[in-house]
Amino acid sequence: xxxxxxxxxxxxxxxxxxxxxxxxxxxxxxxxxxxxxxxxxxxxxxxxxxxxxxxxxxxxxxxxxxxxxxxxxxxxxxxxxxxxxxxxxxxxxxxxxxxxxxxxxxxxxxxxxxxxxxxxxxxxxxxxxxxxxxxxxxxxxxxxxxxxxxxxxxxxxxxxxxxxxxxxxxxxxxxxxxxxxxxxxxxxxxxxxxxxxxxxxxxxxxxxxxxxxxxxxxxxxxxxxxxxxxxxxxxxxxxxxxxxxxxxxxxxxxxxxxxxxxxxxxxxxxxxxxxxxxxxxxxxxxxxxxxxxxxxxxxxxxxxxxxxxxxxxxxxxxxxxxxxxxxxxxxxxxxxxxxxxxxxxxxxxxxxxxxxxxxxxxxxx
Amino acid sequence: xxxxxxxxxxxxxxxxxxxxxxxxxxxxxxxxxxxxxxxxxxxxxxxxxxxxxxxxxxxxxxxxxxxxxxxxxxxxxxxxxxxxxxxxxxxx
Ligand code: SF4
Numbered sequence: 497x498x499x500x501x502x503x504x505x506x507x508x509x510x511x512x513x514x515x516x517x518x519x520x521x522x523x524x525x526x527x528x529x530x531x532x533x534x535x536x537x538x539x540x541x542x543x544x545x546x547x548x549x550x551x552x553x554x555x556x557x558x559x560x561x562x563x564x565x566x567x568x569x570x571x572x573x574x575x576x577x578x579x580x581x582x583x584x585x586x587x588x589x590x591x592x593x594x595x596x597x598x599x600x601x602x603x604x605x606x607x608x609x610x611x612x613x614x615x616x617x618x619x620x621x622x623x624x625x626x627x628x629x630x631x632x633x634x635x636x637x638x639x640x641x642x643x644x645x646x647x648x649x650x651x652x653x654x655x656x657x658x659x660x661x662x663x664x665x666x667x668x669x670x671x672x673x674x675x676x677x678x679x680x681x682x683x684x685x686x687x688x689x690x691x692x693x694x695x696x697x698x699x700x701x702x703x704x705x706x707x708x709x710x711x712x713x714x715x716x717x718x719x720x721x722x723x724x725x726x727x728x729x730x731x732x733x734x735x736x737x738x739x740x741x742x743x744x745x746x747x748x749x750x751x752x753x754x755x756x757x758x759x760x761x762x763x764x765x766x767x768x769x770x771x772x773x774x775x776x777x778x779x780x781x782x783x784x785x786x787x788x789x790x791x792x793x794x795x796x797x798x799x800x801x802x803x804x805x806x807x808x809x810x811x812x813x814x815x816x817x818x819x820x821x822x823x824x825x826x827x828x829x830x831x832x833x834x835x836x837x838x839x840x841x842x843x844x845x846x847x848x849x850x851x852x853x854x855x856x857x858x859x860x861x
Numbered sequence: 862x863x864x865x866x867x868x869x870x871x872x873x874x875x876x877x878x879x880x881x882x883x884x885x886x887x888x889x890x891x892x893x894x895x896x897x898x899x900x901x902x903x904x905x906x907x908x909x910x911x912x913x914x915x916x917x918x919x920x921x922x923x924x925x926x927x928x929x930x931x932x933x934x935x936x937x938x939x940x941x942x943x944x945x946x947x948x949x950x951x952x953x
Contacts, residue, residue, distance in 0.1 A: 532864060585913070613914020615883075615896055635913075638865070642915035645896050652877050690865050693910070693918055745924060746910070752917060755899040 512722040513545055516729055523549045524732050525681050526725060527674070527817050529667055530688030531558035531845025532716055538850040540718045550729065553681075553817030554850075556670055557688055559635045560587045560843035561811060562770040563663045566802050568593035570793070571632050571661055575606035578796050581624065583617040584632035586610040590842040594803030614646035614660075621650060621658035630792045633660040638690045640664050640781055641755040644762035647783070647790045659792040662783060665768055667691050668699045669779035675707040679818050684728040686714040686721070689743040694759075696751025700739045708737045715743040762787055771839065772805070772812030809838035814847055821851040828852055865912040867925035870905050873897070886911060 528534055534554040537543055543552060556562055572593050575582035582598070589599040589610060602608035611617055614631050621629035633643040643660060650658040667688065674680055687700060692713045700711045710731035714724030724742045731738060741747055759781065768780020783791050792798070808826060813819040821827050821840070831837040833849060840846030868886040875883035882897040886909065896915045897903050908925035909916035 612893065615894060615914040619894075638912055638917070641899055641917070642896070642913045645898055645915055648898075649877075649881070649896070652881060690912065690917070693865075746918065746920070752899055754901060755917060758898060 516726050517547050520547045520549050524683045525551045526684045527553040527555045527682045528686040529555040529557040535850050538854050554847040556815035558843050558845040561839040561846050563634045564769045564771050567663050570798050572601045580628040580630045581607045583609045583611045591839045618649045621655050628657050631660045634663045637695045641758045644758050659790045659795045661792040664781035666779050673776045684710040686724045689715040692747040694755045704737045712740040713743050811838045811840045821848040865910045
């Protein structure tokens, strides 16, 4: 294993970049799934230094961006109409619902609380036995065990006033859906390091087989990402399509089996609606029947109308790698972080926000 | 949101059962409650990688310090400031 401080050595980064330049002979389009990596790519200026032949596409790995509009409306309904204590990760608060955001609901007096972890929501439920507490449980595989644990925790404490509003998405079915899209031009994927620290990477073997695309498990630091890109390009240039692990210092093939056990105990796989993209078969997690008492949907019999998506926002095409944020006519004009039309402009992992906040990169093609 | 931050286990103070252990973890002085259910092997003094209040893996000290440094330089630790049971200082 390399000495760890090397992972941010600018000289080493230059070397890897040079290696990438040396081996690249054809144009390649590589998608990073994870919004954290999108952020790192843009913020650290990696997009500006990559060879012209390499195009990075920014994938759907932004949990806030893919949480359905309907669910945000439901969260607001619970906070405003049902007067629950609605707990959420901070990122969700400014995402526009069909009428308002959770932040606006909070400003109007609803009890909306920003938490660092679902455990804190369980603690709030324990301290407020006369109030209903709902946790807005969104996320990918990385976050699923923590949200599942909150349900197990509430059960162990015998709490009856805790439930979750759940929207969980899974990476491998999303890769299939992206590859099946006739407009897709993706040549290879960087898989998200922390998702794989939970799930491992055995799930990707059938995908590289079927779609003949390299998938490289990649970390988050600039040098990690450059190495991930290098490993992907190398496979592409040599005509290989394999699963490769750049992030071996954190990711094992089998992942964290305790975490997988916790997910499987509480959740089961189901079809899932991705905001902007549509329903992807078997791409989500829902509470198992044994835990349905913790499902806020059932507990509060939420029955509100499904509002249509804002047709002006092209977030779906961006997350499928078909368009770039600056190709949206509203980017930086009608849509900006103060006045967002779509979720990718407010989430810290959204591609539109990344391009807007580091706008000198917005010219890059 | 998918960020994971390394911290050091300073005490394990609530063991509900074999699986369910709640620990105090210090993130460079900021103390948070962390669930250890996914890292049954973790002990006091170990460094763990923590994502939204649950430890997802045990990491070595060098990796922990290195990642923490990067996150600090990248201004990525804002999430730790969120939350109700706010921060106490390790020295208090
Ligand atoms: S710039 Fe705004 S409106 Fe355009 S795709 Fe991004 S979030 Fe949607």
